[in-house]
Amino acid sequence: xxxxxxxxxxxxxxxxxxxxxxxxxxxxxxxxxxxxxxxxxxxxxxxxxxxxxxxxxxxxxxxxxxxxxxxxxxxxxxxxxxxxxxxxxxxxxxxxxxxxxxxxxxxxxxxxxxxxxxxxxxxxxxxxxxxxxxxxxxxxxxxxxxxxxxxxxxxxxxxxxxxxxxxxxxxxxxxxxxxxxxxxxxxxxxxxxxxxxxxxxxxxxxxxxxxxxxxxxxxxxxxxxxxxxxxxxxxxxxxxxxxxxxxxxxxxxxxxxxxxxxxxxxxxxxxxxxxxxxxxxxxxxxxxxxxxxxxxxxxxxxxxxxxxxxxxxxxxxxxxxxxxxxxxxxxxxxxxxxxxxxxxxxxxxxxxxxxxxxxxxxxxx
Amino acid sequence: xxxxxxxxxxxxxxxxxxxxxxxxxxxxxxxxxxxxxxxxxxxxxxxxxxxxxxxxxxxxxxxxxxxxxxxxxxxxxxxxxxxxxxxxxxxxxxxxxxxxxxxxxxxxxxxxxxxxxxxxxxxxxxxxxxxxxxxxxxxxxxxxxxxxxxxxxxxxxxxxxxxxxxxxxxxxxxxxxxxxxxxxxxxxxxxxxxxxxxxxxxxxxxxxxxxxxxxxxxxxxxxxxxxxxxxxxxxxxxxxxxxxxxxxxxxxxxxxxxxxxxxxxxxxxxxxxxxxxxxxxxxxxxxxxxx
Numbered sequence: 135x136x137x138x139x140x141x142x143x144x145x146x147x148x149x150x151x152x153x154x155x156x157x158x159x160x161x162x163x164x165x166x167x168x169x170x171x172x173x174x175x176x177x178x179x180x181x182x183x184x185x186x187x188x189x190x191x192x193x194x195x196x197x198x199x200x201x202x203x204x205x206x207x208x209x210x211x212x213x214x215x216x217x218x219x220x221x222x223x224x225x226x227x228x229x230x231x232x233x234x235x236x237x238x239x240x241x242x243x244x245x246x247x248x249x250x251x252x253x254x255x256x257x258x259x260x261x262x263x264x265x266x267x268x269x270x271x272x273x274x275x276x277x278x279x280x281x282x283x284x285x286x287x288x289x290x291x292x293x294x295x296x297x298x299x300x301x302x303x304x305x306x307x308x309x310x311x312x313x314x315x316x317x318x319x320x321x322x323x324x325x326x327x328x329x330x331x332x333x334x335x336x337x338x339x340x341x342x343x344x345x346x347x348x349x350x351x352x353x354x355x356x357x358x359x360x361x362x363x364x365x366x367x368x369x370x371x372x373x374x375x376x377x378x379x380x381x382x383x384x385x386x387x388x389x390x391x392x393x394x395x396x397x398x399x400x401x402x403x404x405x406x407x408x409x410x411x412x413x414x415x416x417x418x419x420x421x422x423x424x425x426x427x428x429x430x431x432x433x434x435x436x437x438x439x440x441x442x443x444x445x446x447x448x449x450x451x452x453x454x455x456x457x458x459x460x461x462x463x464x465x466x467x468x469x470x471x472x473x474x475x476x477x478x479x480x481x482x483x484x485x486x487x488x489x490x491x492x493x494x495x496x497x498x499x
Numbered sequence: 500x501x502x503x504x505x506x507x508x509x510x511x512x513x514x515x516x517x518x519x520x521x522x523x524x525x526x527x528x529x530x531x532x533x534x535x536x537x538x539x540x541x542x543x544x545x546x547x548x549x550x551x552x553x554x555x556x557x558x559x560x561x562x563x564x565x566x567x568x569x570x571x572x573x574x575x576x577x578x579x580x581x582x583x584x585x586x587x588x589x590x591x592x593x594x595x596x597x598x599x600x601x602x603x604x605x606x607x608x609x610x611x612x613x614x615x616x617x618x619x620x621x622x623x624x625x626x627x628x629x630x631x632x633x634x635x636x637x638x639x640x641x642x643x644x645x646x647x648x649x650x651x652x653x654x655x656x657x658x659x660x661x662x663x664x665x666x667x668x669x670x671x672x673x674x675x676x677x678x679x680x681x682x683x684x685x686x687x688x689x690x691x692x693x694x695x696x697x698x699x700x701x702x703x704x705x706x707x708x709x710x711x712x713x714x715x716x717x718x719x720x721x722x723x724x725x726x727x728x729x730x731x732x733x734x735x736x737x738x739x740x741x742x743x744x745x746x747x748x749x750x751x752x753x754x755x756x757x758x759x760x761x762x763x764x765x766x767x768x769x770x771x772x773x774x775x776x777x778x779x780x781x782x783x784x785x786x787x788x789x790x
Contacts, residue, residue: 182682186685187685213686214682217679222680281687
């Protein structure tokens with residue numbers, strides 16, 4: 135299996151609006167690597183650098199053992215699926231899929247064999263003689279995919295391949311993509327701003343913000359142990375509760391409760407960030423839970439939103455002083471709570487995420 | 500009866516529709532007549548006998564027809580060679596113009612060149628410059644290089660005069676093409692020249708045809724350069740030859756043959772435009788890149 139490696143890649147943004155835009159990825163091998171980026175970030179620049187469409191100002195791109203930093207895109211043996219699909223409008227589907235192979239001067243027989251087998255795999259064989267303009271969005275997407283697959287490249291690059299599909303189709307194609315690429319023996323780099331795609335497809339996710347790598351981890355760890363406040367707030371829906379709490383000694387004040395801080399927090403800090411996923415907050419009764427394992431808080435529900443499988447409630451915690459009111463959101467079973475109710479929530483201590491209030495970095499106990 | 504009222508409604512609804520159609524048709528007819536009247540007049544003159552041409556009051560729609568003026572063109576004059584000269588000069592300048600202008604336009608559209616806006620401004624100024632003002636200078640150049648009575652003396656100026664417009668039009672077409680298409684081609688392994696010829700040019704065919712036809716029409720109709728730089732009888736182009744047709748005597752203006760020459764000289768242009776007009780429309784409708 136080929137590997138892809140980016141060493142100290144540095145690429146300033148073409149737009150001067152973002153002052154520094156570095157992509158410092160060092161020494162990682164990616165299998166199914168997804169970049170979650172927020173719009174306004176260096177969306178496709180890394181991908182374009184790997185493809186050779188943009189040159190880095192510093193650093194190296196390695197495929198396997200080859201340094202391809204200055205190799206033209208066509209000689210890197212990689213395949214790219216573009217967001218707009220970028221099919222050649224004047225060629226039939228067959229010609230589109232075969233174009234890359236023809237340029238490699240493969241024998242005609244082998245080209246048609248490969249095209250045929252890819253077409254069968256992607257259900258494209260009845261469409262082979264059509265023009266791209268006669269295809270639906272989903273079909274064009276499959277043609278773009280076929281064009282990448284028949285090349286049997288060392289690396290696959292996918293630039294938001296699902297963003298032009300409607301929601302239902304996107305879910306279906308997402309599943310197909312996962313199955314197709316599970317069979318491939320090549321790394322896949324997949325850029326998306328959709329966290330669901332990132333979580334479902336990836337074996338490793340890199341979260342980038344402002345061109346800086348925030349975290350590179352498995353989807354499970356990204357979700358359960360976000361490296362900083364940005365990742366914590368970005369991954370997960372509904373969004374994680376992120377509260378800024380006042381510190382007193384080695385405990386933080388949440389409503390009327392004081393929570394012992396993990397050891398990593400410097401006692402000099404005035405405030406600290408606490409993260410807690412809404413689905414980790416459990417409904418309880420006062421005195422019902424073991425305060426060793428969970429923090430017990432109570433408050434008044436002021437908003438409830440029905441998400442279908444469950445209810446997202448927002449409650450205001452009871453406070454000593456009302457001007458410092460704290461809002462907490464929690465997922466509860468549908469029908470159990472209505473607006474104005476007084477509720478008690480249990481916050482499991484092992485699910486609390488602590489972040490430095492200034493740097494936003496995760497603090498582990 | 501309930502069924503009559505919709506019928507009445509539709510009848511009442513149809514008559515303004517009908518009037519609109521009639522008025523529209525009449526206006527179209529007027530427009531066509533206005534535009535084509537000179538051509539019709541030339542064509543009628545070319546098939547009238549000489550007596551009908553010269554008589555007063557004018558005979559608009561003759562009762563006698565003749566094709567002798569057309570025959571005269573080809574029998575008494577080397578009209579085939581005039582046509583050949585025109586075709587040669589026009590086709591070569593058009594091809595040269597597209598061949599040089601298209602890569603230039605692609606480079607201007609895609610490369611980050613220093614002073615690109617100045618370059619574009621200059622191109623625009625050149626294309627707005629009245630070409631007649633170049634005439635004296637060109638005459639000097641033609642005589643200095645000794646290319647008078649040589650096809651080059653027409654082909655090169657025609658190409659040069661039409662290049663700015665070709666570059667400007669092709670550039671805006673190239674800019675409209677999605678960049679992803681070129682990137683995809685690069686990843687597929689096309690080199691720059693192959694991207695231009697195999698991916699982009701088929702997509703810009705409508706633009707190529709449009710600018711090509713403009714150049715061709717200019718070269719075909721150009722009179723002043725052709726008159727001055729080509730003095731040899733066998734090298735003359737159609738417009739010059741038509742203007743220089745002479746009658747049987749010095750005092751006779753050969754209206755008939757001139758009209759016939761005009762018609763013969765126009766036919767290739769009309770055929771060309773009609774032929775490529777379909778290509779233009781086809782190109783525009785088949786060009787869908789992404790919905």
